[in-house]
Amino acid sequence: MYKSISIFFLLGLCSTLFSQSPHGAGFKLDCASCHSPEGWEIAAQSWDSGELVVPENKNTATAESPAFSHAKTDFPLTGQHASTDCRSCHETLIFAEAKSECISCHNDMHQMTVGGDCARCHSSENWLVDEITELHRDNGFPLLGNHAAAACTDCHFSETRLRFDRIGNDCTNCHLEDFMATSSPDHQAAGYSTECTDCHDLAGPSWLFTPGAANHTFFPLTKGHEISDCNACHTNGTFSGTPTDCFACHETDFRASTAPDHEAGGFPTDCTVCHTTDPGWSPAGFAQHDDFFPLTEGHQINDCSACHAGGVFENTPTDCFACHETDFQNTNDPDHEAAGFPTDCNLCHTTEPGWDAGDFKQHDDLYFPIFSGKHKNEWNECNECHTMPGDFMSFSCIDCHEHDDANDLADEHDDVSGYSYSSQACYTCHPKGEE
Template sequence: MFESRYKCVAWLFVSWLMAGSTAAQIATVNHPHGNIKIPCSDCHSTKAWKPLRLDIKFQHEKTGFVLQGQHALVDCKRCHASLKFTGAAKDCKACHSDPHDGTLGKDCERCHTFQAWADISKITLVHQASRFPLVGRHQHVGCAGCHAAGGQSQFVNLPLQCSGCHQQDYEATTAPNHKLAGFSLRCETCHSSAITAWADARFTHVASFPLTLGHGRATCAECHAAGFRGTSSACISCHQKDYQATTNPNHVALGYSTDCRSCHTTQDWRGQAVDHSFFPLVGAHASAGCNACHGNGVFRGTPRDCFSCHQQDFTSVTNPNHVAGKFSHTCTQCHTTNVWKPSTFDHNRTAFALVGAHQAVDCARCHANGMFAGTPKDCFSCHQQDFTSVTNPNHVAGNYSHDCLVCHNSSAWRPATFDHNRTTFPLVGAHQTVDCARCHANGQYTGTPKDCFSCHQTDFQNTTNPNHVAGNYSHDCQSCHSNVAWQPATFDHNRTRFSLAGAHLAVACNQCHVNNQYTGTPMDCYSCHQNDFQLTTNPNHIAADFSRTCTDCHTVNAWKPSTFDHNTTRFPLLGAHVATACGQCHVNNRFAGTPTDCYSCHQSDFQRPTNPNHVTLNFAHDCTMCHTLNAWLPATFDHDGQYFRIYSGKHRGKWQTCATCHVNAANYKVFECIFCHEHDKTKMDDKHRNRPDYQYNSQACYNCHPRV
């Protein structure tokens, strides 16, 4: 390559010598390399025209075509065959023949590089952006493997499906024969571009029939001998020969279902797994042979109750004898599936649970002669002999109840634990220590009276302080006595109609209940206090005809002093009346009918005054008009409010006595104004000339002039 370059340069140099030119002549010479304007010395030397200079000064990049990669090593004539450098084409196709026949365009750089024409690193990237990305094994296949159909390169309009390239593989495959089986041309169903070889297919069986366990180990031909399409998924279609050949049990004779999955699994045909869920095999049933229940190979209609299989066991049992005892055929009441013997009968599941001493009693004690059905559940049926043989107390003579539980319990027959508190007469207080015979004489328990008097009649009759019989006391002993002790008695008088309060609490009973008479004792005060009433002289109750309701003045705390409340009468004591002695109003101890008006007591006070003279002036007897309850004097007659202002206004201090105005001592209705207010009649007549109602007298003056 360098030799050619030197020849080119030498030729240029010779041409230059022949022309005898200088640098100025270059522009006029017909240059062999075309119309280029570079000195020959850039490539040739004076030493020799050839070879070219080692340090060629010519820079190809100035031409607009940079020499990179393999282009930098290529001989000039490879691109410039005529040694004419000007006008050389710059596109790849000018130097490189297009194997693609223009189908991939003119941009060779999409796939090829300057480093090497056959560098396909970019081709792979370009392919990834196409409709057919290269994955798996496809990345290592040469282009001709897919793009050399019929010996010619083809890059457009190629099929994308696998069969486009693998049709021959599809048709040549015999195990299984794809074409005969009518397999799909979608090769990716079984084959993958990621696997190392076409033959390493990985077919995924349809979800409707997954290949599990034993099926996964079978070859395709074992099930698909007649092809793949329309293959039945029923077990019997493959296992019919197994079904017919089985004799233990004989599937055909017994009419077994052809749904093999009822007993068999895909793990192992002979390792059958019968679904016995309709009758779970638990306990000893799990290890029993099939023919133990399915005699003569009969499986259909086999009964599920225990008795059908265990009837012989039932009838042969003698302890206890199930037949004689009329035992139930429900074997599970006593037996379990774990083992037939020993039985586990739970008596507590019956109507008679075994508790206490009953748990240790032998069955025959209650179930005589092996009789279990209809056994009575009441105590007396088993304990009748115990009942009749008891003498302390004698149950028969005492007519005791046959309900043994009243006294006995299931823990032990003796000792008895009779709870008297469960009867209608609970034992409390001293009754708890009394011997039974004290109340239940002659062993008589039924009909025993519950009232106190029936047992305590002697106590009642012998009591003399007080004498209960003479006092006609009630037979209800609880009125005075308690069940803690008969004595001392604790009679609560407050439970009667006459509660004891105050001084009555300390009074001896016989003071009220004379001669031990308790019934019919009067409850009014006077009946007991009549003597006090009659002997009282201050005031004399009889003379004053006092009420016999003693509580008007006396209390239960003490007879004296009395506490008569005058305010409860029609005349409450107020003011000076509170300190007035009773005799001042109640003369001669007369209390009943005492008048309540003031004048009756204050008549002498009314008649005594002379200023003013109440009698002469005919004053009203209503003393309260001038006097108050606080004091008789001074009087508080309201002259200003009722008649004429003399204690206030202009007349205050203008008068000395009532007579100043009331000139007629015999009649206070008469008064004079003219005596103080002296006027000349002639002048007054003239002054009142135009007053039609004018009169010259004090009454007329009072009627017209202001009362100030």
């Protein structure tokens, strides 16, 4: 009896062992979903465009209700993986043992110099790298200028040409030899910084000095000073102690200037007094001129020689008549000389162009009040009182409508001894126009 029990136990154990799936205990899919009594090969209709899709029961399932699809796993079959033999990845029948990391199937040709995640650079389509620029930018070294055209091996040296060890993002990691070998100018002797971007443009096509990129803030390289040849200012390869005053560089220009002659004119050697850094030394100005003679309105001229004749700039008179004597003498409307006008032009004129007459407010203090007192706003033109053309020394008090009745005025002055109906008599008694 015990012998019979042992036989049944062994048969049950064998049955249990042989009924287990060779794909592992966790694989619950019915064998008939993939295999048929004809053999273990998976039927062709279970493959859909390279993607394995098998239903729970081939006799009842539809395409909309598959039981297994590789796309639903952690490793969808895309690109080259879709046409790869299953056994290339699944080395045993226990499918769960296959790992999804790239390095578990593919040899690391880069020897871990770029990490183990192949997908950072490659896709499942091929091994080509299309995003090298983006990868370098994300790693803190954008490929700009000549770096964009450089071959990988120009910077990443290795015996296999496939190792990409990090070489650092500092310029000297690659260009220290260039720095040491540079002689025009000698970077070491001049004490230059090893930070190449202080003087060079990372995006530039060559090592040419780039004024806009250089840290030259202590002396702005703008306009006329925007130069590419350091030796133009730093002679003999000396870069420390270079003077920044204009005359130190431009003494020859100063002494050679003839229009006007700067030396003869006693001009200051500080170029910024008259010039900006615009190329060509123009436009030139002299803002300090306004401190002793404002160059405004009619005096706003660009030709210094218009006032400074013969290139002489010192002791030029500032009174109007010294420059405008000819204008004064040639004026005939009115004739300034005949009328005995003062030669101080600003008594009647401003500096506005055209010599338009001003109000001549001084008339009240010098001659007779016409802008104040009883005669204010009683006249419009000078010739209403100065009736003799061009003669401003003569005047009339009795031609205006208020004084043109001799009899009426005689009655008003019947108590005045020696009264005379004449303009000069009026002025003698009423020099300020009062009653």
